[in-house]
Amino acid sequence: MSKTKYALTGFGATVLSLSLLFSSSFAQSPSESQSRLEAYNKLRKVIGTVENYYVDEVTINEIINKAIDGLLSNLDAHSSYLNEKKYEELKVQTDGEFGGVGITISMKDGALTIISPIEDTPGDKAGLKSGDIILKIDDKSTLNMTIDDAINLMRGKPKTKVKLTIVRKNEPKPFVVDIIRDVIKVESVYAKRIENSEMLYVRVTSFDKKVGKRVAEELKKASWAKGVVLDLRNNPGGLLNQAVELTDLFINEGVIVSQKGRISSEDAEFKASKNSPFAQIPLAVLINNGSASASEIVAGALQDHKRAILVGENTFGKGSVQVVLPLDKNEGLRLTIARYYLPSGRTIQALGITPDLIVHPGVAPREKKDDFSIKESELKQHLENELEKIGDKKEVKKEVKSDEDNKSVISEENLWNDIQLKSAMDALKTWSIINPAKK
Structure with missing residues (x-):
């Protein structure tokens, strides 16, 4: 696996092969090898159980992708799995032009929170502020929503509208901000x-x-x-x-x-x-x-x-x-x-x-x-x-x-x-x- 040029300051669609699962860059003792084998067996059993008994039919690719996504998001606030769409969006974003609202977001205590609006973008012009909590995107609650899913909902075709329900410190109740999406070409x-x-x-x-x-x-x-x-x-x-x-x-x-x-x-x-x-x-x-x-x-x-x-x-x-x-x-x-x-x-x-x-x-x-x-x-x-x-x-x-x-x-x-x-x-x-x- 080689690193790309995107060193930042913030798997796959098929089942991992056994050779990849058991590969290691360091020598292992027999006890360590046994421990790894038991861990992989547990993962295999969980995947099999979900595949066979979950209420809705889920393909093996979907199960693996969800498992990978969960693993990365639980490591820290900045690691994540980039599927095809997210991978392309990241490359576009580092080039300095992308479509959407124009805000930087993160999670605070499980709440989708704005770190800062990007200057002269629709979000900035609409008056969004650092510290605003996004309660809903259109009619979808952000409770337990991932950052990537939130970004995908806020991005869209230029000149289309997205509705954000905002909770702001010292405001008596949530309020709605209507934003017209635009091509976010950031003059850095x-x-x-x-x-x-x-x-x-x-x-x-x-x-x-x-x-x-x-x-x-x-x-x-x-x-x-x-x-x-x-x-x-x-x-x-x-x-x-x-x-x-x-x-x-x-x-x-x-x-x-x-x-x-x-x-x-x-x-x-x-x-x-x-x-x-x-x-x-x-x-x-x-x-x-x-x-x-x-x-x-x-x-x-x-x-x-x-x-x-x-x-x-x-x-x-x-x-x-x-x-x-x-x-x-x-x-x-x-x-x-x-x-x-x-x-x-x-x-x-x-x-x-x-x-x-x-x-x-x-x-x-x-x-x-x-x-x-x-x-x-x-x-x-x-x-x-x-x-x-x-x-x-x-x-x-x-x-x-x-x-x-x-x-x-x-x-x-x-x-x-x-x-x-x-x-x-x-x-x-x-x-x-x-x-x-x-x-």
Whole structure:
């Protein structure tokens, strides 16, 4: 089984042969071999019983597929079985274009919960928020529904309608949101000048296969910039190599991220290439509870190298490595094989990244914690972490967008409406005075 290029930051249609079932990469003692044989016999008996006695007729292929799906989904929150449809959808998604609503979802205590809407998609425009619980999709309850099944229901032909019943913190009762599906073509990177300043705002919405290249292009065009705000808020992650490539733009040497798993062959260390063109420019990174996986790798590496000021809220805490292992041309497994570790050796898993400057969204301080913020540690099958969970759960609000009159500039008015961005700007101004960028 060879790994595909889809190393993520989140079997088959025939019966497994006995040779595959009994294959092993390590020598076994007689007692271990006997134990494996007894386990396989139990599985065979269960399959036979279901095939012969279940109330409805179920084919052997259906039984095996369901068994595989159950096995993977019970390992952790991010491993899954990819049948032909899901396998194709994953490849389309990593290419940066797919059809549907435009939200990132996960499970929290058995409830289908929105991690974050994808910016400028139908879900975002309809007002869906991080922490919203999806109670129904059209008329189908999401109780005990898998994430993949929910995704399949929400995706569909462009211009068709899907109805989501939402439960939201502080709302007295569930409410319905009607959303018109569209082709979700995510613009993963865009940049704007911040009005009346020499600061560049760079927003990265997800880590598809072009992120590193696109950010480098924007930075090269902004030769006038004396500071950069890199916005990773509500960025759910994506491809590992793009997280490494983006970080490499800003540091000249050292480890960016390492991964360690049960199998030593899966251990890896990713280092800076020593030719960073932007290693001196002052940098602030915006993060929040919706920043996950690849976003946390970038933010954590820049923090460990003391290369950026992190502003915002504690991140999601997804520090596990998934790879896609093809079973054949049309099916595969998304399997967790390792954990990520930052340059300092600290883990992200179930802890997340704590910003250097904690700033909550909004102007006025909030009186209560928002119990509907989602973290990796709260997922039903999250990987256990060796360290104690830290960090409060905070409400996520949508970040500022540029004014309508000038799409390439963030106005002062919008800047003041986004206290996190304003705080990042203030931090950069201080940095520029103390340690001006080398040109």
